[in-house]
Amino acid sequence: MTAGGSAPPSQFLRxxxxxxxxxxxxxxxxTSVRYMDGKFDAFQIVLFRALIxxxxxxPLVSRFGFGTLKTxxxxxxxxxxxxxxxxxxxxxxxxxxxxVAQAIALTFLIPLFTTIAAGLVLRESVGIHRWGATLIGFAxxxxxxxxxxxxxxxxxxxxxxxxxxxxxAWSSVKILTRTDSxxxxxxxxxxxxxxxTAIPAAFLWVAPDWSDALPLAxxxxxxxxxxxxxxxxxxxxxxxxxxxxxxxRLPLGALFGFVLFAEFIDIWTWAGAVIIFVSGYxxxxxxxxxxxxxxxxxxxxx
Numbered sequence: 007m008t009a010g011g012s013a014p015p016s017q018f019l020r021x022x023x024x025x026x027x028x029x030x031x032x033x034x035x036x037t038s039v040r041y042m043d044g045k046f047d048a049f050q051i052v053l054f055r056a057l058i059x060x061x062x063x064x065p066l067v068s069r070f071g072f073g074t075l076k077t078x079x080x081x082x083x084x085x086x087x088x089x090x091x092x093x094x095x096x097x098x099x100x101x102x103x104x105x106v107a108q109a110i111a112l113t114f115l116i117p118l119f120t121t122i123a124a125g126l127v128l129r130e131s132v133g134i135h136r137w138g139a140t141l142i143g144f145a146x147x148x149x150x151x152x153x154x155x156x157x158x159x160x161x162x163x164x165x166x167x168x169x170x171x172x173x174x175a176w177s178s179v180k181i182l183t184r185t186d187s188x189x190x191x192x193x194x195x196x197x198x199x200x201x202x203t204a205i206p207a208a209f210l211w212v213a214p215d216w217s218d219a220l221p222l223a224x225x226x227x228x229x230x231x232x233x234x235x236x237x238x239x240x241x242x243x244x245x246x247x248x249x250x251x252x253x254x255r256l257p258l259g260a261l262f263g264f265v266l267f268a269e270f271i272d273i274w275t276w277a278g279a280v281i282i283f284v285s286g287y288x289x290x291x292x293x294x295x296x297x298x299x300x301x302x303x304x305x306x307x308x
Contacts, residue, residue: 018247024239025251031232033258036097037106038225041266042218044102047210048095049203051225055094056199058226063193075193077186086178086191087198093171100164105269107260111150111279112165117286118143119173127177136292139285146281149274188237249290253283 039051046054077083101109118140125132151162182191214222239248256279263269 021239021248022251024235025248026254028232028235028239029252029254030258031228031235033106033110033255033262034228035225035232036101036109036259037262037266038221038228039098039101040106040109040263041221042102042225045218046212046214047207048098049206050210050212051098051222052091052094052199053203053207054222055226055229056196056203058223059192059196059230060200062230063189063196075190077190077194079182079186080194082178082182083191083194084198086175086182087195087202089171089174089178090195091199091202093168093175096164096171097168100161100168102161103159104161104165105267105271106263107256107269107271108150108162108275109165110255110259111275111282112147112162113169113172113255114279114282114286115143115147115166115169116172116176117289118282119170120176121289123173123177133292136289139288139292143282143285143289146278146285149278149281151278152274192233247294249287256283 042051097109097113121132121136121140124130125137147166151158151166179191239251256276260269260271263271
């Protein structure tokens with residue numbers, strides 16, 4: 007990092023590369039769930055994702071030893087897992103009936119809900135600028151949903167609920183990563199999801215056939231890839247530096263939805279998505295500046 011808090015050009019280019027892969031992975035993940043068209047219950051899909059996630063984590067665990075998985079924050083891992091589980095489930099239920107790009111547009115609400123959680127739950131200092139940006143972001147959501155103009159259907163509200171739940175998961179991870187490595191948080195997430203999803207999936211089980219192998223594999227692998235690439239993107243650059251690349255999810259989702267499902271996205275969805283995204287980016291930028299100022303102050307004190 008340079009003295010101004012920004013990454014050198016070479017590091018930023020690497021972060022940008024991983025951020026672009028993150029956006030592509032998220033778009034593939036949501037499109038693959040949409041492609042299954044509600045054949046599988048959402049909890050069964052999350053179960054498949056958890057199983058493959060564990061298989062991908064095992065080689066890393068074997069390399070560094072199972073002792074690295076110890077944690078003193080097991081209850082918080084449970085809380086994080088519950089937030090993430092129901093966030094995925096509500097999003098996957100919605101994707102059976104909602105265009106991919108519209109769902110992606112509403113997931114841009116996650117940073118806004120995270121700001122609310124930071125101020126009201128984590129008791130962090132949230133200034134008037136961030137609260138104002140949050141309100142503007144939710145106004146963008148109203149542009150997409152347009153209550154009173156069109157009927158508000160359940161899938162749309164499920165995506166909004168999913169964004170709020172993802173914010174809870176993000177806030178939990180923010181606390182966990184103070185003491186636990188990302189590998190530890192990913193491991194416990196997938197392990198805890200297995201029994202939590204196996205119970206409902208047992209009652210709602212639909213046997214997959216060979217035609218389901220590809221979309222299920224794409225869903226699980228792209229979901230894992232999205233989180234891995236996101237971690238790599240933030241490794242050498244601030245979130246505010248790489249976050250603009252996250253907007254690529256929307257045109258990619260719109261392209262995949264048009265090609266695979268003949269989905270057309272109206273101007274209101276695009277306009278609302280821009281408002282929400284810009285608000286979220288402003289919040290991220292303000293938080294990054296505040297963190298840099300805090301680090302600078304700590305260095306002066308030391």
